[in-house]
Amino acid sequence: TWLEPDPISRCFTDGNLVTGAAWPGHPEFIAQLMTLLGIQVSF
Structure with a gap:
């Protein structure tokens, strides 16, 4: 699709x-990848 x-x-x-078209999407790409992998980051 x-x-x-x-x-x-x-x-x-x-x-x-998880896919993105260009480098400006890196933050959203990493966020979606972390969600997919079940990774949580806390400070």
Whole structure:
């Protein structure tokens, strides 16, 4: 399934796949990947 990355920083999770179109999406990519892996960070 194609999802339009608008804005370009948008990332998508589909099952075990996390994908992003460009480097501006790195923060959202990491957040979605951490959620998928069950990682929690607390300070």
